[in-house]
Amino acid sequence: MKEATCLICGSAEHEHLATFDNDPYLRRLSNRTDYSVTYVVCRRCGFVFTNPMLDGAELDEMYSEKYRPAAPDEKFIKNNLEFMRERYKWIIKKIGENTGSKRILDIGCSAGTLLKTFKDNSWDAHGIEPSETFARYGSTQFGLPVKTGFYSKDSYPGEEFDIVACLQVLEHVPDPETMLSAMRGNLSSDGYLVIGVPTLFRPLRPIHPQTLASPHLYIFSSNTLRLLLQRTGFDIVAIDHSFKGLIALARKAKPSGIDFSEGDTCAELIAAYKAFTDPASQYNRNMDLLKANNQDLVPLCEKTPLSSGDICAVHESPEGDTEKEYWNLLIRRGARTFPLFRENPHLAACRAADKVVSESAAGKFGKDGIIIMFGLEMGHLPLEVVKRLHKGNVLLICERDENIFQRAMLYNDLGPLLSDKRVKILVGEHMPFDEYISRFSKNYLLTGKINLIKNMPSYNLYPDFYKALAERIPDRLKVIKVNRSTIVGLGLKMMENTLDDMHLTMQMPGVANLRNLFRDVPAVIVSAGPSLEKNFHLLQEVKGKGVVIGADTVLRLLVPNGIVPDFTITADPQETTYRKFKGIPMDPASFLVCHPINYPDIIRTFAGRRFVMGSNNTICRWLSEYYKDKGQIDYRSQSVAHMAFNLAMLIGANPIIFIGQDLCYYDAKKKHAGNLSKGSPWEGKENKSFIEDKDIFGNEVKTTTLFQSFGVLLNEGVKSSKRLCINATEGGLGIEGTVVMPFSDAIRKYCSGEPVDVYNRIISVYKTDEIKDVQGLLRKLDAAAEELKEINNNSRKILKNVEKVKRVIEKGEAGSKRYIELSDALQKGTEKMKGKEHILNLFTEYAYDLELYMSKQDIQEIDTIEDLNNRFEKQVARALVYYNGLLKVGVPFEKGLRTLSARVKKLEELKELFLPLKNDTRSDTLSKGGAQLLLKLAKDYKELFLFEQAEELFKKVLEQDPKNRDALFHLGEIFYTVHHPREALHFLRQADADKATHKKLKKLISACNRKMEFWDQKIADARIEKCERSLPEQLVYEGEFYYHLGQRKLAEAKWKEAIDLDPLSLTPYLDLVKLYEEDQEWDTCIEIFEQALNSLGENPVLYRELALFSGKCGEVERAFEFFEAATALDEGMLVGAGDFFVTLGIFNKALLFYEKAASSGIDHPELTSKMAFCYAKHVSEQMAGNP
DSSP: OBOOOOTTTOOOOEEEEEEESOOTTGGGSTTOOOOOEEEEEETTTOOEEESSBOOHHHHHHHTSTTTSOSOOOHHHHHHHHHHHHHHHHHHHHHHOOOOSOOEEEEETOTTSHHHHHHHHTTOEEEEEESOHHHHHHHHHHHOOOEEESOOOTTSSTTOOEEEEEEESOGGGOSOHHHHHHHHHHHEEEEEEEEEEEOBSSOSSSSSOTTTSSTTOOEEBOHHHHHHHHHHTTEEEEEEEEETTEEEEEEEEOOOOOOOGGGSOOHHHHHHHHHHHHOTTSHHHHHHHHHHHHOGGGHHHHHHSOSOOTTEEEEEEOGGGOGGGOEEEEEEEETTEEEESOSSOHHHHHHHHHHHHHHHHHTTSSOSSOEEEEEOOTTSHHHHHHHHTOOTTOEEEEEEOOHHHHHHHHHHSOOHHHHTOTTEEEEESTTOOHHHHHHHTHHHHHHHSOEEEEEOHHHHTTSHHHHHHHHHHHHHHHHHHHHHHHHHHHHHHHHHHHHHHHHHHHTTSOBGGGGTTTTTTOOEEEEOOOTTHHHHGGGHHHHBTTBEEEEEGGGHHHHGGGTOOOSEEEOOOOSHHHHHHHTTOOOOTTOEEEEOTTSOHHHHHTOSSEEEEOBOOSHHHHHHGGGSOOOOBOOTTOSSHHHHHHHHHHHTTOSSEEEESOOOSBSBTTBOSGGGTTTTSTTTTOOOOOOEEEEOTTSOEEEEOHHHHHHHHHHHHHHHTTOSOEEEOOSSSSOOTTOEEOOHHHHHHHHSOSSOOOHHHHHHTTOOOOOOSOHHHHHHHHHHHHHHHHHHHHHHHHHHHHHHHHHHHHHTTOTTSHHHHHHHHHHHHHHHHTTTOHHHHHHHGGGOHHHHHHHHOHHHHGGGGOSSHHHHHHHHHHHHHHHHHHHHHHHHHHHHHHHHHHHHHHHHHHHHHHHHHHHTOOOHHHIIIIIHHHHHHHHHHHHHTTOHHHHHHHHHHHHHHOTTOHHHHHHHHHHHHHTTOHHHHHHHHHHHTTTSOOOHHHHHHHHHHHHHHHHHHHHHHHHOOOOOOOOHHHHHHHHHHHHHHHTOHHHHHHHHHHHHHHOTTOSHHHHHHHHHHHHTTOHHHHHHHHHHHHHHHOSOHHHHHHHHHHHHHTTOHHHHHHHHHHHHHHOGGGHHHHHHHHHHHTOHHHHHHHHHHHHHTTOOOTTHHHHHHHHHHHHHHHHHTTOO
C-alpha cells in the first residue's frame, strides 16, 4: 500500500469518508493481515479515492487469474448481453447511426458482450481484456478478435477507431491519465470516447455495496470525471447515470487547464454520504415518508446524483446565531455564482405565507380550492403554507430542478409535506403536471378557481419553464369542464347502458386481440369534419393498402358512397348516435369497435362483427374478474377520434393519417361533411358559443370549447406517440406534432406498399370470449342487488322522515316529542347505511354532481356545528339532497343488476341445451321434438340480442323444414333489425307465401319496404360528386396546398413534377412564375415562361400572362407585343388588354385595343365609355405636348 494524493488537483489534503474492515478483494492478496480499505475526500476538489492505495505489485497480483479464475457462466452472459443492448441503444441514440467507417475498440472488454452487440449491428469490433479466461470466451463463443493483456499505447499502434469504449476500467487503473492519452491516440478525429465509472450516489440504490471496494481506486462524480477528461483532451458531450454508475460520451478537444472549484464540495459530499448511510438521518426519514405517500418520486430521488456542477449546499449561520442557522444553495449560471436565498428563508417564508392567508381570507382560495406552487426551494414556503390550508384544499408543488429537491430531502424536515394527503410534489422537467391538474379537478369544479403561487427562489431559476406550466392550465381546464359536463349530463345513462350491454361485453372479443396486428401498416382515421368532402373519395385507394378507421359519424357519408371502414369506432351512450347507424346496411364483413357504455342498439343492430374496448369505469372494474381483459383504447379521450387514434396505436399502425379532423366550422350552418348534422338534435339550433380561431392557412374559422378540448388531448396523444402522424385533413385547426400534407400526397408516399389482407388478418384474431365463474358472478350480482334494494328502501324511508321533520320545523315545533322521535328515526336510518360503502362506491361515479356536493368542505363540516338545532337543520337539508341523489342512481342500478343476472342465468341455460344440439341435425332427432327445441333456443338467443347464434339455429330449422313460418319470420325480423331489409324480405315473403299471415308479418314487410326507400333516399342525398383528377392535376392541387401552407419548396417541387408529367398544361408554369415573382427571382420567371413557350407554342393565356409580367417589369413595348399576340388568338381578351394599359396610364395603346374590340363586334356594355375616356385622355396629352 502507498500514500496517495488527489488524481484531479494533486492536493495531499483530504478528509476521511469511510473505512471498510473486511474487504474481500484484499483477502486474495498474499502476505496481508490488514484487510481494511479507506476512502477519503479531497478538500480542494471533492474527489473520492482510496488512501492508502494499492501499489503496483499488489495490483499485478490482484489482476492475475485470482481476479477472474473461472469462465463466465450463462447467467452472467445473459444479464450482460441484456445490459449491453441497452447500452448500445443509448450510445447510438446520442451519436447517430454511422454510415461510414464503423470500428469500435473496447478496453477491458470482459467476455465481449458489448462488442457482440456492436458486431450484431455490422460494426468491426475489437477488444482487449487482461483476464485470459474471459478473453478466450469472447474469442471462441462470439468470434471476436480479443487480445489478452493490459491496454497501452502499444496495444493498437497506428490504428484508429470510431468508438473507443472503456467501461468500468478507469477506476482500477493507477494512472488513468496515461491510459486516456493512449485512448486519444487510437480515436479517430471525429470519434467518440465512451467512459463508464462508478459513482458514490448512483441510481436504484444510494450506494451500491460493491462500489466502495479496494479494486476501485477512484470514485468519480460527473464533475470530477469532466475535470479529468478536460485535462487529457476530451470534452464530454453526453452524460447519464445507470445502476453501474456514470456513463459519458466525449470527443477530442485541446487539453486545457481546469478550475478546481468546478469539482465537488468536500463537506457537502461527506454530509450527504452520512445522510444516505444512516437509517436515522433526516434524509432517510424523508425517504420513508416519500415511499409511503409519493411512490412515483422514489425512482427520481434515487437516480438524481448529488453531484451537480451548478449547485452546492452551504451552511449559513448569520452572526453566529444558532437559532437562525439554515442551509443555503450556491447556484452557478455560467460565470456567475449566487445564493438561492438572500435572507433567512424561514422568516421570508412566514411573511409570504401570511400574505397568502390574508388573500385567502378575502376569498381567493376558498375552503376547497387548488393551490399550485411553482417552486419547492428547500421546502420553507410550502411548509408554512401547508400549516394554513383548509381541510378541503389541495397543494400541488412543482419543482423543476431535481438537484434542489434532492437537497431539500437531505437538509430539511419535509415530513409535514410528505405525510399530508392534501399535498402532491412534482419534480423534474417532464413532470406529469397535466395529469395531476386532472386528478385534482374535483377541487377546481367546486370553486371554479386555481390559485397560483410563485415561490420566487426556485421560480427565478426557471421562469420560462414555470410560465409554460401556467400557460398549459387553461387547456387542461377545458378538458376538465368537458369531462364534467359529460359525466354529469350522461353519467346515469352510461351506468344503465353498461349494465344493459354487460352480457354482450363479457363475450365480445376485446381490442387486446388486435395488438400489433398491423405493425408498420398505414392507418387512416376518418372524422366527420367539413373538409372530409374534399378527399374522402380517395379512401378507395387506401383499401387493401392500409387500415381505414372511421368515426361512427362518418358512416352516413361513406357507406352511400361505396366506402366501408375496416373498423368503425363508437362510444356514445346517447340514442342520438344510434340515429347515425339506424338504417345503414353495414357490410357483414366490417368490424365495429364499441364501448361498454354504448347505447345498446348501436351494438345489437350492427350487421358486422364486434370488438369491445375495455373500460376503467366502476362497473367494469367491479366485474372484471369474470371476463377476459379487453384492452383499453378509451384513455386520454373525449371523442371517437381519440379512441380511433389509440386503436391505431394499439394495432401498431405507422404512419397514422388523419382526414376530416377539422375541429372547427367554416360555416356555422354546415357543421359536418355531407350534411351529417341532418336529423341530429342540434339541427336548426343556433350555436351561440362559437369561438373565433384560425385554420392551418391562417383563415378565420369558428370553433367551440368542446373542439378545443378535443384538440388538447389529440395534440398530447400525437406528441407522445413516437409515430409518424400526418394531418391530411386539408383544412381545420391543425394537430400539433403532425406532418401536414394533402391526402393524395400521403397516399402516394405511404399507402403504395404491398397489399394488406385486412379482413383476414382481423378475422384470424376474432374469437368470442367465455364468461368466467358464472356462479360466482351470479352470486355477486344477486347479493349486490339485494343490498341495493335495502339501500333504496331505507333511502325512501329516510326521505319520508325528512319531509316530516321539515314540516315539524316549519311549525316551530323543534324540540318537541315528535321532533325527537323523527330525529331518532333519521339517526337509525343513517346507521343502516353504514357498512354499505362498497356498494355505494359503485355508482358514485355516475352521480358526479352528488359527489361534488358531498365533497364540499362546508357540507362535510355540518357534523361539527356546535349549535344542535342549527346542525340538525343542515343535516336534514343535506339528507334531502343526498338520499334523493342516491335513489336517482340506486333504483336503475338495482334494476340493471337484476336484468344482467337474469340474462347471465339464461345464457348458462342455453349453453347447456345448445351444445348437444349444435352439430346434431339428424332427422330422427328433429322428429322427436328437436326442431321445436332448436326453435325455442333460437328465439331465446334472439331475445338476448345474440343474433349470430340465433340466425345459425333458425337456419338449422329451415334445413329440415324449409317452410317453417316461425323460423322465416324471426330470420326476417333479425335482418330487419340489423338494417338489411332486402335480406329480411327474402325470408318474410316466404313466410307470407299463402298471403294469409298475421298482421305483424304484414307490418314488418311494410316496414322493410319503407326502410329500403329510406336508404335509397339516403344514398341519393349523401352522394357527392367525386373530384376526379389526373396525376398532373393532383400535383398542381398539392402544390397550391403547400403554397398556401407556406411550404414554398414543396409547392415548387410539386409544380415542377406536374410539368414533367404533362408539359402541355399551362397552370403549373403560371404557378411557378407566381412563386418566383414573389421572391423577385425575375430571371427564373423568364426561364419558366420560355419553357412554357417551347412546350405550348401559341397560347393566348400564356401570351397574356407574359404581357402582364412584362408590364410589371416596366417592359411596356414587350407587354404590348404579347397582348397583340394574345388577342390575335383570342379576341375576347381585347377589352382586358385595353384595361391593362389604362392602369399604366398609356391611353393611346389602350385605345388601340378598344378600337379593335369595337371593330370585331365585341359586346361589352362599357366599351363605348372606355373608348371615349381614352380618346379624351389621349387628346389631352397631345395638347399638353405628350404624344
